[in-house]
Amino acid sequence: MSRSMEHRSSRRAFLRHATLAAAAAPGWLGRSASAQPVATGRPGIPHGVQSGDAGHHSAVVWSATDRPARMLVEYATTEQFADARRVVGPAARPETGYTAQVVLTELPAGQDVFYRVTFQDLGDLRSTSLPVTGRFKTAPPDGRDVSFAWSGDTAGQGWGINPEWGGMKMYETIRRLQPDFFVHSGDMIYADGPLTAEVALPGGATWRNVVIPEKAKVAETLAEFRGNYRYNLMDEHVRRFNAEIVQYVQWDDHEVTNNWFHERVLEDARYTEKRVALLAARAKRAMFEFTPLRSHPVESERVYRLARRGPLLDVFMLDMRSYRGPNGENRQTELTDGARILGAEQVRWLKRALLASRATWKVIAADMPLGLVVYHDAAKQWGSEAVAQGDGPPLGRELEIADVLRFIKHNAIHNVVWITADVHYCATHRYDPARAQFTDFAPFYEFVSGPLHAGGFGPNALDNTFGPEVLFSKHPGHVNAPPTEGGLYAGHVRIDARTRAMTMSHHDVAGTVLDRRELAPHA
Numbered sequence: 001m002s003r004s005m006e007h008r009s010s011r012r013a014f015l016r017h018a019t020l021a022a023a024a025a026p027g028w029l030g031r032s033a034s035a036q037p038v039a040t041g042r043p044g045i046p047h048g049v050q051s052g053d054a055g056h057h058s059a060v061v062w063s064a065t066d067r068p069a070r071m072l073v074e075y076a077t078t079e080q081f082a083d084a085r086r087v088v089g090p091a092a093r094p095e096t097g098y099t100a101q102v103v104l105t106e107l108p109a110g111q112d113v114f115y116r117v118t119f120q121d122l123g124d125l126r127s128t129s130l131p132v133t134g135r136f137k138t139a140p141p142d143g144r145d146v147s148f149a150w151s152g153d154t155a156g157q158g159w160g161i162n163p164e165w166g167g168m169k170m171y172e173t174i175r176r177l178q179p180d181f182f183v184h185s186g187d188m189i190y191a192d193g194p195l196t197a198e199v200a201l202p203g204g205a206t207w208r209n210v211v212i213p214e215k216a217k218v219a220e221t222l223a224e225f226r227g228n229y230r231y232n233l234m235d236e237h238v239r240r241f242n243a244e245i246v247q248y249v250q251w252d253d254h255e256v257t258n259n260w261f262h263e264r265v266l267e268d269a270r271y272t273e274k275r276v277a278l279l280a281a282r283a284k285r286a287m288f289e290f291t292p293l294r295s296h297p298v299e300s301e302r303v304y305r306l307a308r309r310g311p312l313l314d315v316f317m318l319d320m321r322s323y324r325g326p327n328g329e330n331r332q333t334e335l336t337d338g339a340r341i342l343g344a345e346q347v348r349w350l351k352r353a354l355l356a357s358r359a360t361w362k363v364i365a366a367d368m369p370l371g372l373v374v375y376h377d378a379a380k381q382w383g384s385e386a387v388a389q390g391d392g393p394p395l396g397r398e399l400e401i402a403d404v405l406r407f408i409k410h411n412a413i414h415n416v417v418w419i420t421a422d423v424h425y426c427a428t429h430r431y432d433p434a435r436a437q438f439t440d441f442a443p444f445y446e447f448v449s450g451p452l453h454a455g456g457f458g459p460n461a462l463d464n465t466f467g468p469e470v471l472f473s474k475h476p477g478h479v480n481a482p483p484t485e486g487g488l489y490a491g492h493v494r495i496d497a498r499t500r501a502m503t504m505s506h507h508d509v510a511g512t513v514l515d516r517r518e519l520a521p522h523a
Contacts, residue, residue, distance in 0.1 A: 043069040043119040043129040047230060048239035051136035052292025054181065054246045055308060056109040059136050060292040061117065064099040065092050065129065069119035071100035072128070079114045079135070091122060097226045099289045110140035110310070136246035137180050140310040143497045148309070149174050149245075150365065151490035152185035152421025154232055156254060156454030157480045160195040160209035161235050168232070168453040170488040170509050171241040177492055177507070181307075182245045183315065185421035185450065186252030186367035188291065189228035191219035191283060193254065194270075201482055210234065218257070220273045222282045225255075229290035248307050249291045250317050252367040252422060256283040259376050259385045263326050304346050306353050312495045314359040316350060318342065318366045320386075327376040330384030330396035341368075341387060341397040347404060354413050360500045360521050362413065363493075366420045369448055370401055371429060371468035372460040374422070386422070388463035393437045398465050405441035405466070414522035416442075417502070419491060421450035425458030425475035426489035426506045428515060429468045436467025445519065447504055449491035455480035456487030472515040474506065486510065 043065045050062040061073055071089030074081060092100040107113055114135045121127040140146070154168065161167055174182065195215045199207040212234075214227020232238055253260050256279050257268075264276040273279060284301055287293065296302040303319040323343025325336075332339040342350070354362060368374065368386040376383030387397045394402040408416055429446040433439040446468070458475035462468050476487040488509040495502050505516040 042127045043067055043121050045117065045119065045129050045132045047233040048242055049115070049117050049132050049134040050242040050292045051115070051134060051246045053248060053294040053305075053307070054136050054138050056139045056141060056310075057107050058103060058105040059107065059113070059138065059246060060101050060103055060294050061115055061134070062099065062101040062292040063117040063119075063132065064097070064290070065119040066098060068093050068098075068122040069129070070122060071102060072118045072120060073102050073104070073115055074131075075104060075113055075115040077108065077111055077113060081114065081116070092119065097222075097286070097289045101292060103294060107138050109138050110142065110144065111138050112136075113138060132243075134243035139308055143311050143500075145495065145497045146309055146313050147177075147179045147492070147494040148181045148183060148313075148315075149177055149179040149490050149492045150183035150185055150419050150421070151450045151452045152252070152367070153187040153254075153424060153451035153454040154189065155195075155215075155228075156187065156190040156193050156424075156451060158193065158195060158199055158209075159207065159454055159483050160211065160215065160231070162207055162209060162483075164208055165484060168235045168237050169483075170452045170490060171235070171237040173507065173509055173511050174490050174492075175237075175241045175244055176511065179245060179492065181309065182241075182247045183317070183365050183419065184247055184249040185365060185419070186250050186321075187254040187422070187451075187454075188249060188251065188287070189225075189232060190254045190454070191225055191228050192257040194218060199482070201484060205484075207482060207484070218268075218270045219283070220271060220279065222286060225283045225286035226290060229286060233290075247292060248315065248317055248365070249287075249293055250303055250319060250365065250367050251284075251287055252321055253385075255287055256280045259327060260321070261324055261326050304349065308359070311358070312360045312497065312500060314353075314357045314362050316353060316362065316364045318350070318364065319346065320367050324397075327383050327385055330389040330398075332396045332399070335399040335403065339396045340400050342400055342404075347400060350404065351407050354408065354416070355411055357413075360415055361495060361502055362416045364416065364418045366418055368422050369420045369429075369460075370418065370446055371431065371463050371466055372423055372448070373463055374460060388465065391437070391464045394465055398438070401466070402438050402441070405438075405444075409440065409442040414442075415502075416444055417519070418444065418446040420446065420448050423448060423458055423460050424451045424454060424456050425473065425487070426450070426491070426514065427459070427473040427475075428471040428504070428506070428517065429462075430471055432467045432469065434467065435464065435469060437465050441466070445504075447491050447506075449489045449506055451488060452490065453483060453488060455482065456485065457481075471517070472506070474508075474514050483509070489514075
């Protein structure tokens with residue numbers, strides 16, 4: 001794709017001092033955390049930098065500018081940039097929303113990599129932006145400790161950037177945990193969630209949103225979907241987080257519109273374009289432009305993928321949106337294409353990847369929960385948006401999940417844990433065949449966390465098909481609780497290199513540990 005290019009250099013050369021090294025700007029963190037003002041004399045970098053999809057020897061570096069300009073990236077193994085290498089990247093153009101990314105390859109494993117991005121004005125090659133810096137960590141080659149965080153849902157239900165409250169503070173809470181990487185479980189934007197300048201709060205106070213034109217209506221055009229991503233990047237906590245923590249992102253429904261599937265035709269009066277398939281195509285293009293998502297070499301817009309983070313951890317990133325059948329009653333008795341939520345090809349990939357994994361822990365990152373009932377029409381309590389549709393034997397989408405769970409058991413694939421977000425509260429579930437209607441699976445845990453910055457909800461009803469038990473739950477207890485009530489959550493995982501035990505904790509926006517439990521690996 002024109003927005004990215006591969007840079008290949010030998011690992012040995014990377015570790016040598018390079019003649020292209022330049023003096024590092026003092027205080028790399030301070031530069032990365034600030035948004036550059038757009039200046040008429042040189043390109044600006046108003047949205048900061050991001051890194052993503054880091055493996056043992058590669059990672060994506062992303063940025064954006066304000067005019068046609070070429071991306072230039074210097075990267076090094078020290079924050080003084082003493083061993084810096086330089087990459088001439090692609091041009092950021094109107095056709096890409098002025099975004100660009102570079103895939104750095106043949107990096108040293110288990111290494112902090114520092115980078116800085118500048119843009120060279122294509123209309124005046126003498127004019128370059130000020131540098132913006134960031135860092136990321138490649139996956140370790142050995143069994144050292146591994147940590148990561150996850151959550152989902154940003155700028156939902158009318159709760160946008162409120163400078164008076166302190167902005168999107170959950171991003172800063174997670175940044176301070178300094179995880180090796182972050183999994184964004186979807187709903188990175190709320191394309192269907194316009195913002196108003198003021199929202200009344202309980203007790204007579206007022207929440208005041210920053211509002212831009214693209215967030216004043218539902219997103220329908222490519223420019224409006226792009227604007228939703230730009231909006232979140234206006235927040236200083238988000239930019240600082242992006243500059244420090246490498247990400248693996250996945251999407252759910254609000255990147256397009258609520259509860260979408262390709263066949264859907266909207267009846268929502270806010271939309272002039274009713275065809276969801278067209279909206280989804282525009283939304284997916286904007287997502288690939290504005291996130292550090294690496295293009296698949298064959299299926300360029302494929303979202304599901306495997307993130308290898310050393311011998312202790314593999315993360316299986318699912319896509320529960322692109323290949324689903326239409327939302328409906330979800331009570332099919334046979335696993336047809338219309339009953340699927342993952343799709344046959346993704347299931348085949350997941351089985352192959354799980355079978356081939358030699359990591360101690362296999363974390364399946366799903367953008368929707370397995371055993372919580374999520375209605376397509378919440379007001380009427382009708383239809384299924386997620387997997388579950390009510391108590392009883394597997395039906396509909398549960399048939400596909402039952403097939404995956406059976407495969408895991410029969411192939412003795414141990415230490416499988418599921419993580420997800422979506423429902424706007426945090427919970428720990430243990431699925432046990434002794435409690436279930438479908439019993440041909442091994443017990444496993446599912447950890448739910450979120451939102452990052454959206455309305456609080458919950459709890460959702462449990463479906464007994466796979467025998468879930470709630471071990472912990474924290475929720476506001478009413479619908480669309482504002483961020484001021486503290487109902488923002490993220491999960492954090494640490495795997496100990498010596499014992500190989502996984503410790504999972506839920507955190508609130510104040511950083512308080514709400515629940516912590518240790519899982520011992522299968523011998």
